[in-house]
Amino acid sequence: MKMDGVQRAVLVLLVACCVLLAITQQASAAKHAVGGSQGWDESTNFDSWTSAQTFKVGDQLVFKYSQGLHSVVELSSEAAYKSCDIGKSVNSLSTGNDVVKLDKPGTRYFACGTTGHCGQGMKLKVTTVAGNAPSTPASSSSTPASTSAASPHFPGPASFVPLMILVILCAFSVF
Numbered sequence: 001m002k003m004d005g006v007q008r009a010v011l012v013l014l015v016a017c018c019v020l021l022a023i024t025q026q027a028s029a030a031k032h033a034v035g036g037s038q039g040w041d042e043s044t045n046f047d048s049w050t051s052a053q054t055f056k057v058g059d060q061l062v063f064k065y066s067q068g069l070h071s072v073v074e075l076s077s078e079a080a081y082k083s084c085d086i087g088k089s090v091n092s093l094s095t096g097n098d099v100v101k102l103d104k105p106g107t108r109y110f111a112c113g114t115t116g117h118c119g120q121g122m123k124l125k126v127t128t129v130a131g132n133a134p135s136t137p138a139s140s141s142s143t144p145a146s147t148s149a150a151s152p153h154f155p156g157p158a159s160f161v162p163l164m165i166l167v168i169l170c171a172f173s174v175f
């Protein structure tokens with residue numbers, strides 16, 4: 001197939017756009033609606049919800065619930081989380097649409113401030129990983145974050161390899 005200069009330029013530009021789009025989508029922060037469609041509620045199984053999520057630095061938690069019925073209390077320790085010790089809180093939110101930014105790697109604990117709700121399972125343990133960590137939450141607990149934490153918002157080099165192969169293949173098929 002014969003292509004003129006304009007067609008080549010357009011194709012190369014299209015490939016470049018796709019690559020840019022892929023990179024920016026991977027690097028952009030995610031919003032996690034806590035509890036999924038069930039939201040922040042006693043009936044939600046938060047352990048199973050969190051196990052299906054990967055929380056990265058820069059992501060946000062969004063707690064949605066009926067204002068006045070529930071609240072969001074951030075607890076200071078695993079011990080407070082386990083024993084539902086709401087008194088040892090570091091932060092408290094109650095708008096019904098509360099956004100919490102996960103600004104650094106580590107584990108954070110949340111519970112409902114309404115009496116009895118935490119004991120009914122309305123509590124959340126979130127472990128945030130560096131932005132360029134692998135997206136498999138199962139392995140992140142045993143292996144500490146590597147030295148590449150200097151640029152947490154940028155995807156790791158591994159994600160560029162398939163993109164680069166695609167670009168090279170496209171370039172060869174055009175010229």
Ligand SMILES: [Cu+2]
Nearest residue numbers: 070112114117
């Ligand atoms: Cu509650």
